[in-house]
Amino acid sequence: MQDTLISTTVVITPAQLLEHWQGHRRVTRRVIEAFPEEQLFQYSIGGMRPFSELALELIRLTFIGSHGTATGEWKDLEELYTGDTNPATKAGLLKFWDDATGYLNEQWAQIKPGRWQETDAALGQYEGPVYSSSLYWLDNENHHRGQGYVYLRSLGIEPPFFWDRG
Amino acid sequence: MQDTLISTTVVITPAQLLEHWQGHRRVTRRVIEAFPEEQLFQYSIGGMRPFSELALELIRLTFIGSHGTATGEWKDLEELYTGDTNPATKAGLLKFWDDATGYLNEQWAQIKPGRWQETDAALGQYEGPVYSSSLYWLDNENHHRGQGYVYLRSLGIEPPFFWDRG
Numbered sequence: 001m002q003d004t005l006i007s008t009t010v011v012i013t014p015a016q017l018l019e020h021w022q023g024h025r026r027v028t029r030r031v032i033e034a035f036p037e038e039q040l041f042q043y044s045i046g047g048m049r050p051f052s053e054l055a056l057e058l059i060r061l062t063f064i065g066s067h068g069t070a071t072g073e074w075k076d077l078e079e080l081y082t083g084d085t086n087p088a089t090k091a092g093l094l095k096f097w098d099d100a101t102g103y104l105n106e107q108w109a110q111i112k113p114g115r116w117q118e119t120d121a122a123l124g125q126y127e128g129p130v131y132s133s134s135l136y137w138l139d140n141e142n143h144h145r146g147q148g149y150v151y152l153r154s155l156g157i158e159p160p161f162f163w164d165r166g
Numbered sequence: 167m168q169d170t171l172i173s174t175t176v177v178i179t180p181a182q183l184l185e186h187w188q189g190h191r192r193v194t195r196r197v198i199e200a201f202p203e204e205q206l207f208q209y210s211i212g213g214m215r216p217f218s219e220l221a222l223e224l225i226r227l228t229f230i231g232s233h234g235t236a237t238g239e240w241k242d243l244e245e246l247y248t249g250d251t252n253p254a255t256k257a258g259l260l261k262f263w264d265d266a267t268g269y270l271n272e273q274w275a276q277i278k279p280g281r282w283q284e285t286d287a288a289l290g291q292y293e294g295p296v297y298s299s300s301l302y303w304l305d306n307e308n309h310h311r312g313q314g315y316v317y318l319r320s321l322g323i324e325p326p327f328f329w330d331r332g
Contacts, residue, residue, distance in 0.1 A: 008174050009279035012297045017177055020301060046319030094213065113175035131178045135186060136329075139308045144327060146312030153212030162309060163302075 014116070018108045021138050022101065023165030028058065028141060029097055030160035031148045037090050043151055048061060051151055052093060054144040056086070061137045062100040066107035069115065074124040119165060180282070184274045187304050188267065189331030194224065194307060195263055196326035197314045203256050208315055217317055218259060222252070227303045228266040230289060232273035235281065235300060240290040251292040 003009035012020070032040065032055055041052045060077050068074045077085055081103070087093045115130055149159040171201040178186070196222055207218045225244050234240045243251055247269070253259045281296055288299035323331065 008283070009180060010176070011180055011183055012177050012301075014175060014177055016295075016297065020298065022307070043294050045316050046322070048316065048319055116175070116177045119299070129182075131182065132186065133176075138305075139190070140328070142305045142308035143232045143312035143315075146309035147316050149309070149311050150214065150316040153214055156212070 004060050005032055014032075014111060014113075017134065018105070020133055021134075021141075022104070022146075025097075025104075026165055027096065027160055027162065028055070028085075028145045028148075031145055031152070032093060032097065034157055034159060035090070035148075036155075036157075039072065039151070039155060040090055041088070042095070043155065045151060045154060048147065051148045055093060055097065058144060059083075059096055059100045061140065062104050065133065065137045066104045068120070068122060069130055070107040070110040071111065072120060074122070080145060094141065096145065169298060179298055180277060180279070182273065183300065184220065184271070187300075188270070189265075189268075190307055190311075191228075191267060192331060193326055194221070194311045195260065197311055197318070198256065198263065200318055200323055200325060201256070202321075203313075204324075205317070205321060206256055206259070208256070209321065211317060211320060214313065217314045219256075220314065221259060221263065224303075224307050224310060225249075225266045226305065228275075229268050231299065231303045232270045233290060234286070235296055236273040236276040238286060242286070282288065 041050055044050050063077055063080045067080055087096055118130050120130050121127045152159045210216050227242055229246045233246050253262055284296050286296050287293045319327045
């Protein structure tokens with residue numbers, strides 16, 4: 001029985017982790033919206049990428065990561081999404097973002113309960129437990145969105161509240 | 167049996183979540199180290215706080231958060247730590263950081279398995295499930311450390327690798 005007792009310690013359920021990530025994604029979407037169109041695609045500090053490029057990385061990882069978590073197959077973005085994967089307008093970026101939101105929900109529903117503790121090579125190359133890859137994408141989003149906050153502040157623009165995930 | 171099967175879905179264990187957070191804390195420690203002493207305490211962009219203040223917030227939340235998670239008591243930092251809580255040197259800040267590392271390990275070991283899904287008012291005021299508070303502190307660290315990366319890049323200093331948690 002001891003094994004059973006240990007294994008039933010639930011820190012977080014898959015549904016809670018999805019909602020946690022989607023809550024962060026709602027904040028990141030508001031950061032995209034907060035940028036003026038030109039600065040979204042051009043403004044940077046210290047030679048870093050503009051926020052549009054950071055957001056495109058996040059979207060790409062949402063598609064590839066959620067599909068890979070659900071299926072164990074690590075495909076290229078273009079195999080998973082037939083829309084514009086390199087939008088040059090804020091409206092186009094937000095559409096891509098919103099399509100990733102629905103895709104993430106759909107893929108998450110396909111993830112088998114035992115999958116999280118399996119070992120896999122995420123994106124075909126980063127070997128580790130599956131839960132750690134999902135946390136990596138979440139952490140990476142917090143990391144880059146925090147950078148977007150500095151861009152906005154340096155432009156004199158108030159970022160959205162970090163704590164408001166609604 | 168259906169309930170049992172659902173409840174035994176383990177996304178992440180408490181020990182894995184601790185190691186995940188401590189891995190991030192090792193990266194944040196390297197960010198503190200990467201700042202020149204003066205810039206650590208004075209440099210900012212867009213009216214934001216210098217990185218020393220962001221790091222002090224992270225340390226404070228590590229002490230109060232881990233103790234509160236373990237005990238349900240939300241104490242002031244000074245009740246939990248008798249050392250210098252407002253160091254004015256990099257060496258002092260790193261000592262405070264390292265003391266928080268040991269404290270976090272000690273408190274984590276006291277957290278009861280059923281605690282994560284309980285509801286509590288974190289820091290005495292933020293009502294929600296306990297797991298979500300712990301993720302908040304981890305997310306907050308990624309958020310602020312990402313900002314530290316921009317500070318470093320704008321100073322012409324290469325930040326540590328985000329993906330190296332060793």
